[in-house]
Amino acid sequence: MAKHIETVIKGNLSRTVQNGGCGKCQTSCQSACKTSCTVGNQICEK
């Protein structure tokens, strides 16, 4: 049990280089904003 660091979310972004890019998710600017790029506010729809 870690004493000094609590990992809240375990991400795997680097691993998505190989299996990502299916294009199923919505284009970021179509979703809710229309004036700012918001890729980080979306989720994967695969």
Next chain:
Amino acid sequence: MLNLENYQIAKNVHLYQHQGLNIAYDVNSGSLHLLDTKTYNYIQEMVDLQNRSVNNPCETQNILECAGSWLNPAERMEILQELGELQAQHLLFSPEINKVDLNYPKEPIIKAMCLHVAHDCNLRCRYCFAGTGSFGGKRKLMSLETGKLALAFLLEHSGDRPQCEVDFFGGEPLLNFPVVRELVAYGREIARKAGKKIKFTLTTNAVLLNEDIADFLEKEEVAVVLSLDGRQEINDRMRSFANGQGSYEQIVPLIQEFIKKRPDTSPYALGKYYYVRGTYTHYNPDFYQDVLHLADLGIKRISLEPVVALSGEDYALKEEDIPMVMDSYDILGEKVLEYKQQGREFSFFHFNAGLDEGPCLPKRLSGCGAGHEYVAISPEGDIYPCHQFVGQEKYRLGTLVHPGQELLPALVEKFRQANIYAKEECVYCWARFSCSGGCHAANVAYSGELTKVYPLNCALQKKRLEIAYYLKIKEAQAKALLADNF
């Protein structure tokens, strides 16, 4: 044991404190950690030493030995051990992702389209980048024929993408509702024949959103983005009819009625969702009050965005507004938690953060895809990289009217290359995989170039992400507390 050889900490680990929490975001894995104060200070010291290492005898490789001399040796070893374990698991200080080669096919694959079915509007919003609806040209509605050409073009250029997206936009698209209705039917038919699906959205000011139209949008599962800026005096100052009368009183009941149909709408804008979207300006840097006003109206999905404006405009955000804007995001973060506790949950779009379920790296690198995956079509059938470039001749990609002249290859290539690797401010930025270099149109409006970023947007983006990650931690803590109670 932690290894920092050739590792640039500030570029790859973002450390910050918010509301008494010490937070570390690992850029390359997307992992999120909560640190005790000693560990936070220890890592921060490493960062400071590394930043000064050029003129400091403590060279990068010796940082581990130089930092943390104020910790007792056993504790220092413990922390280093934990950091080393997390590094071995690629969760903190994880390896920097090598530059990804974005190999695009010669012919662009277009998957999303903003269809400007009306270059006319029943409102005269002062900040409208569409020149109060006309985009600097004549007020005009798109013909059904042009709309059909556009949808056919999208499907023909969508390659192996199984799903395409079409947003009915304007001006005000409901001014051309008969064409919208026909195009949804036509789009469904040609998509079915092509073995694909089209996801439709409609962005409207809600003035004409009657029961008939609402029923149609429900039946056809069209996602809807509704425009409203917040408090009546704020909304009406910018969003008025041609006679100067404010729009708030007319549209609020229509929006409230419509959203009742979608109680389970997705905060991540999936499926048949709605979002109420507004703009904040120099006149409401305390825009958190507008978000709360919308939440108090019963609106659950809210997005409020900074105005895109030339610096000379009275409503453009000014330097002196920024502290209040930043405070607004801070206050809003706490209000999101407070409202949730009170059973009045709402979501603020820019506080969404998928992290472990977020978009893949290829998506994060391609950003909005404007100009090569995403295009906008004017009522005349002209093609532009996105809705914000419509009417700017320099950025016209081509036309639907003359086959073979749709997508100017040199301009497509320019947009393909305008990614984070081409923007010097992005290369070392911890937010690079979340904002993807920002909005092309905002960058061009600020600097005249696709690859020079707009610093104000960078600052706002980072602030929003910091709060989004903080809320993720609070959410996880609340869940853990709940689990402990059972």
